[in-house]
Amino acid sequence: MTTMAPESDVRRHELAAFLRSRRERITPEQVGLPRGARRRTPGLRREEVAHLAAVGVTWYTWLEQAREIQVSPQVLDAIARALLLDRSERSHLFSLAEAADPAPNADCPTATPALRTLMEQLDPIPACIMNSRYDILAYNRTYGRLHRDLDALDPADRNSLWLAFCDEEWRASVVEIREASRLMAAKFRASMAGHLAEPAWKALVKRLETESPEFREVWAKHEIVDQGGRAKHIRNRHVGLMHLEHTNLWLGPSSGPRLVTYVPIDADSRERLERLYALAPVAA
Structure with missing residues (x-):
């Protein structure tokens, strides 16, 4: 006869494993800490996370050891920020802890004021x-008008995979949209693992x-593609066709948040981006 562990035990162990995995992926440099010598722990040490979250080292250690301790939403919020969790990871953290998120719509910590600048x-x-x-999660003035007016969208719809398959204005701006959306879906499946x-x-x-229906067809093929940049042709309805180099600059692990840029490949594309920037309204 097999004895099942209580759900609370399972949740605590899942929470502990999740915290360890996120701690181990962050480098000291990402959170402004010196690397120091003789570092054997991948990512941050437990005491460093405790320091960043302003909680006791022993208490945080117990949390990663799946001890039966009480965790307040405010402490979970501090840990989420210390570990640079994005919105989906933050939601997962509070779900495992069976706690209400005090700031469910908080900006992703990776979209810091410095990065916005x-x-x-x-x-x-x-x-x-x-x-x-x-x-x-955040964008500059030119990107906000590159494919369509992002400011006019509900924040819940500001997802480029959704837009690539379901928004006609976005789709019209991407030359060879079917191939581009197929590759996006394959990259998404790789990340979703x-x-x-x-x-x-x-x-x-x-x-x-x-x-x-197009997404259903593509998704059923189970294609996988690694993340990577590529040249793209984008036809903006205000300034015309542009040839741009898409580049991902990772802000953490390769499957995590990234700064995405579109650099003009030729002089005509540069001039059209400058015109688009001039046309875009200045943020209030």
Whole structure:
């Protein structure tokens, strides 16, 4: 006869494993800490996470050891920020802890004021911060008008995979949209391997399958493609055709958040990006 562990035990062990995995993926440099000598632990040490979250080292160690301790939503919020969790990871953390998130719509910690300033300085080169689920977390003035008016969209619809399959204005801007959307779906499937149990990922797939026959067809093929940049032709309805080099600059592990840029390949494309930047309204 097999004895099943209580659900609370399973949740604590899942939470402990999740915290360890996220701690081990972050380098000290990402959170402004010196690397120091003789570092054997991958990523951050437990005491470093405790310091960043302003909690006791022993308490945080017990949390990673799946001890039966009480965790407040405010402490979970501090840990989520210390571990640079994106929105889907943050949601997963609070779900495992069976706690209500005190800031469910908080900006992803990777979209820091410094990164937002960097994106502004890159104008008229389009740039955005995107997570592995293709949520567009932040963007500069030119990117906000590159494919369509992003400001006019509900934030829940600012997901480039959704837009590539379901938004006609976005689709019209991408030359060879069927091939581009197929590759996006294959990259998304590769990223989803680490998020199979997360509700936000499953909800996006279900929404796409419901709304897009093209996505259903592509998704059924189970194609996998690594993340990577490529040249793209984008036809903006205001300034015309542009030839741009798409590049991902990773802000953490390769499957995590990234700064996405579109650098003009030729002089005509550069001039058209400058015109687009001039046409885009200045943020209030």
